[in-house]
Amino acid sequence: MIDRFNSLIHPGTMTSEVSTLYRIMNAVENNIGGGEGVEGLYGSITGASMERVLRSMETLTGLHTKQQPTVLMDVGSGLCRPLIHALVTGRASSCTGVEVDSIKCVKAEAFSTQVKRRIVKKGMNFKSDWDMDIVCSGIESLGTLNPVTHVYSFWEGVPVDARLGLGRLFKESRTALSICVVQRAMRHDSPAEVMDEEYGFGPLQLLDSFRVSMSGSGRSFMAYVFIKDRTPRNLIQSMFVRPESTKRLRDEGKEEKQQEANKRKP
Numbered sequence: 040m041i042d043r044f045n046s047l048i049h050p051g052t053m054t055s056e057v058s059t060l061y062r063i064m065n066a067v068e069n070n071i072g073g074g075e076g077v078e079g080l081y082g083s084i085t086g087a088s089m090e091r092v093l094r095s096m097e098t099l100t101g102l103h104t105k106q107q108p109t110v111l112m113d114v115g116s117g118l119c120r121p122l123i124h125a126l127v128t129g130r131a132s133s134c135t136g137v138e139v140d141s142i143k144c145v146k147a148e149a150f151s152t153q154v155k156r157r158i159v160k161k162g163m164n165f166k167s168d169w170d171m172d173i174v175c176s177g178i179e180s181l182g183t184l185n186p187v188t189h190v191y192s193f194w195e196g197v198p199v200d201a202r203l204g205l206g207r208l209f210k211e212s213r214t215a216l217s218i219c220v221v222q223r224a225m226r227h228d229s230p231a232e233v234m235d236e237e238y239g240f241g242p243l244q245l246l247d248s249f250r251v252s253m254s255g256s257g258r259s260f261m262a263y264v265f266i267k268d269r270t271p272r273n274l275i276q277s278m279f280v281r282p283e284s285t286k287r288l289r290d291e292g293k294e295e296k297q298q299e300a301n302k303r304k305p
């Protein structure tokens with residue numbers, strides 16, 4: 040399964056290392072008695088699926104960029120498995136998890152410490168000095184998302200009030216640029232409209248969508264990667280790192296400049 044995503048692995052990160060990370064995380068999860076708490080559902084997508092999510096956010100929304108620090112938030116972070124994956128593979132400068140269930144918050148601290156210890160002990164080629172905060176709260180009670188730039192949420196089992204709260208915060212945020220939600224397939228023709236009309240995210244543009252699998256059960260979900268529709272062009276340009284993306288943007292920029300120059304001609 041992992042091999043299918045070989046081309047999607049970030050340069051310098053070996054596929055086998057990502058699968059070793061997931062073996063470590065599974066062992067530590069067993070050690071701490073599983074990821075369940077007292078509220079909400081629990082579950083993560085597989086390592087290969089998460090790799091694809093990170094790769095998509097990296098390529099299309101500048102999640103990993105040297106030009107600007109990026110802050111990734113997982114809304115409903117559970118044990119923080121997705122955040123640890125992003126941090127050790129260098130996809131985000133810092134990460135924040137928001138989790139409503141206090142038991143999961145305590146478990147997540149122990150989980151992260153033990154995973155870090157095992158990574159160091161194995162001498163893996165991963166970042167182990169990561170910077171991750173866990174906010175133990177319902178997302179709807181937060182005052183702001185700033186300075187978060189990117190949001191991930193596997194929001195199966197996350198109630199509508201929480202989605203509305205996230206939508207409001209995302210729309211209001213000066214820094215939040217992109218969001219990936221993992222959920223059951225949206226039947227609506229325009230997932231961006233659903234995000235705005237049902238949850239109040241404001242105008243979004245859908246950049247990518249693909250099938251992902253849940254770890255353990257193998258249940259199928261969809262990942263939807265969005266960007267704010269009115270993101271200033273210079274901000275997008277400074278965050279995009281992939282040649283194919285920057286080339287497209289550069290070409291569009293040239294066209295715009297040409298049109299402006301033509302307008303100015305007497």
Ligand SMILES: C[S@@+](CC[C@H](N)C(=O)[O-])C[C@H]1O[C@@H](n2cnc3c(N)ncnc32)[C@H](O)[C@@H]1O
Pocket residue numbers: 078079080081082083084113114115116117118119120121137138139140143176177178179192193194195196197198201
């Ligand atoms: C499907 S799990 C995803 C866990 C984690 N993101 C992962 O992928 O491994 C959804 C998580 O959202 C949490 N949750 C539910 N309602 C929430 C809320 N209002 N605010 C923050 N977290 C919430 C649940 O407790 C659960 O841990």
